[in-house]
Amino acid sequence: MSGGLTENITCPVSPLTFGPCAPVGRPRQTDPVHIALSRAASVVTAVELEESGHELARHELDARALAPWIREREADHPRWVWNDTAHWYPSLLAAGVRISRCVDLRLCHRILRRAASAAASELASAPRGGWDSPARPPESPTTSAMLFELEPPPVDDDPVAEWRRQREAVEGSARPGRLALLLAGESVGALVAAEMRFAGLPWSHERHDELLTELLGPRPTVGRPAKMEAVLARVRAALDDQEFSPDSPVELVKGLQRAGVRATSARSGDLKQLTHPAIAPLLEYKKLSRLHSANGWNWLDEWVRDGRFRPSYVPGGVVTGRWASDGGGALQLPRQVRGAVIADPGWTFVVADAAQLEPRVLAAISGDTAMARAGQSQDMYQGMVDSGAVETRPQAKYGMLGAIYGGTTGESGRMKPRIERAFPRAMEYVEAAARAGERGEVVSTWLGRSSPPGRGDSYDETASDAQLMKLRNDARGWGRFTRNFVVQGTAAEWALCWMGSLRRRLWEVGGGDGAATELTARPHLVFFLHDELIVHSPIRLAVDVSTALRDSAAEAGRLLFGAAPVEFAITVAVVDRYDLAK
DNA sequence: TCGGAAAGCGCC
DNA sequence: AAAGGGCGCTTTCCGA
The missing domain is CATH 1.10.150 (DNA polymerase; domain 1)
Structure with missing residues (x-):
């Protein structure tokens, strides 16, 4: 079996980067196609590399001059090679610079280190080094100076050497086309993760507060919200036990047993099997309590600012390749609060879901x-x-x-x-x-x-x-x-390819390189949930975005499986509130 | 007093 | 409604 169509596509620049396929000004033989970045203190070294890996030029830049320099070089759509997208890209986005492709060396290293099809590579058999360490945290003014003093960067931090090792591992592997596609997908995912955090998911603080007030009662300054307290009173009355404590699983089970209910666990599923007048209000209490503690006012205060929810996504954070999140619980947003996800005036959401993906x-x-x-x-x-x-x-x-x-x-x-x-x-x-x-x-x-x-x-x-x-x-x-x-894991790969293809198409729908506008002035991704994507789009472009979503799903299927007769159906909804999508 | 483990539940 | 793989988050519990 072949690696799908990926080996057969001809394109001036590798299609495996999810970047534009026909860049303006077709690259000449010696044009750099990769630019590797590294930083020592405030000096950034940029090394230009040919496709072959041959070094063309080397520049030293002041870190403060980096964003404008990258903006200029981005006209040729090079692949930016760097250690961690989460380290470099947020500050570029903040400076209004969007790039089309990158190689996230640490994410790729993690895949190659373990990949059975590249087990014979030098990379796979090398002793563990700096590239096996977790990503360096993004620079923050309060901690960066201290961290860098305590922990000097590992000696094997050279991105050019690592990029060459990775390329060798891919080329010498049993499935170079597939591995290359995987690394490209992982890297473009890292770009999307940074962009989604930068853009944020539109979130109505006011509507969320209303939802909470409807369900729980007004926000209390101390103690339980009134409606939770009222439901608890019904539980206690049914048990004839004013001391019944519902918040600790152990106490909950003990309390039920004191009242003669044969409970052995505090799980909702187990409680549901029991017949007692206290069970229904107790389940209701647990539901409200969950909402209050996980996505209540405290969550709102901590995670929603200026009308945006900005969680931190962790590409490749799950062993299977799925994303994880780090703070904010972005991948567990309960349906109860999705009504607070409201598009900006003049904008709408295009919500797409891969049907029966697995x-x-x-x-x-x-x-x-x-x-x-x-x-x-x-x-x-x-x-x-x-x-x-x-x-x-x-x-x-x-x-x-x-x-x-x-x-x-x-x-x-x-x-x-x-x-x-x-x-x-x-x-x-x-x-x-x-x-x-x-x-x-x-x-x-x-x-x-x-x-x-x-x-x-x-x-x-x-x-x-x-x-x-x-x-x-x-x-x-x-x-x-x-x-x-x-x-x-393969479903996660399909989703990465879907997202990568969509990202390129969205940029085109928004006017391509000709439109000198920033990311959030165009249709842009704001949410990703395993097999579901949300695009925030100007209303007039929603139809084009829907088309882009469908075309990207078809392209993802072709990239992975070539001509195999498998359809990847998606559902698309244009809605101005997330809870209206399903 | 703190930190890790366990329980429970949210998402796919 | 069912079964159950992968997670993150909050709370409680318990021992160092």
């Missing part, structure tokens, strides 16, 4: 044509019903989720034989990934991101991750992890 990804990576056929429908689960594989949509949904997650009980367990019969290649694929995990082997995504080493391997990279360590000691549990890894 099942479609499974059809593609396993080459299961029957499953791919079901995916010709906009609604893949309905397509599975129409093909006769199962009788109802819920059967299709839980059957598929069971296949992907390794479920054995309930409806998903019951559906397993039928799914196996209808989609044998897909099931064989995930079963093989699970067995490999149980044996302690490494598995890899379609583009080549490899799972952490399995059981029995004396490898300490993730030793600090308690959850992974626990899972690793449970063969079946680790098998479920690797089974899910190949699907979730």
Whole structure:
């Protein structure tokens, strides 16, 4: 099998960068296509490199002159090579400079260090060094001076040497096209993460406060909000216990037992099984309490400023390649508060969601044509019903989720034989990934991101991750992890490609390089949630943005899977409030 | 008094 | 409604 279409596209500049394909002024043979940046104190060194890696020129710049210099050089759309996007890009954005492509060396290093397809490379076998350390925190005026004095940059910090090592690792790998696409996707993701934080998600402080007041009562200066207190009073009355304490799981269970209720845990799901008049108000209390503590007024004060929610995203923060977030809980925004996400006047949101992304990804990576056929429908689960594989949509949904997650009980367990019969290649694929995990082997995504080493391997990279360590000691549990890894991880790769393609298209919709306006004056990404994107757009461009979203989804499918007959359907909604999208 | 672990629940 | 892989965040608990 080939690496998809990625090897076949001809383009003056590599398409694997998610940058413009036909730059103004086609590069001459000696034009630099990469510019590597490094910094020592206030001096920035910029090294211009040919595609071959040959050094063309070297400049030393004062750090304060960097942004205008980059703006000027950006006309040729070089790839900016730097250690951490999160270190360099925020200050450029603040100076009004948007770049089209980069190589985030640390994110790429992390992938290559572990990639099974590049295991023979010098990079993979080198001792751990500075590039294996976590990213240096972005400079902040209060801490940077101190940190830099205490921790001098590691000696192997040279971005040019590292870039060459990475290029060798990719070129010598079993799947150079796929790995190159993965690294390009990871890097463009880092650009998007910085841009989304810079732009912020439009958030109405006023509407959020109204929502909280409706549900909880007015903000109290001390103690519980009035409506929470009232619900708690109903719980206490039903238990005939004025001392009942709902906020500690231990106390909650004890309190219920004192009243003769056979509770063994404080989990909502378990409480729901019980029949007692106190249960309904108690569940209601827990719901309100969660909202109050996680996304209440304190959250609003801390995270929403000047009408924008600016969380910090962590590209590649999850072992599977999904993003994580660091503060603000951007990836867990409860539906309850999404009504506070309101577009600016004259602007709107274009909200797009990849429909049944993981099942479609499974059809593609396993080459299961029957499953791919079901995916010709906009609604893949309905397509599975129409093909006769199962009788109802819920059967299709839980059957598929069971296949992907390794479920054995309930409806998903019951559906397993039928799914196996209808989609044998897909099931064989995930079963093989699970067995490999149980044996302690490494598995890899379609583009080549490899799972952490399995059981029995004396490898300490993730030793600090308690959850992974626990899972690793449970063969079946680790098998479920690797089974899910190949699907979730490849879905994350599709999403990166979708986002990278969209980013380039949005820039064009906004006028391309000809329009000398800043990022937030054009349609721009403001939110990303695994398989969902939100674009904040001037109303008059919403149709073009919708088209760009669909074209990007199709392009992502082609980039990963070439001509494979798998459709990646998305739903698109143009709304001025996020909660209206679904 | 502080910090890590566990419980619980939000998102996909 | 079901099953359950991946996370982050808040609160409580408990021991150093």
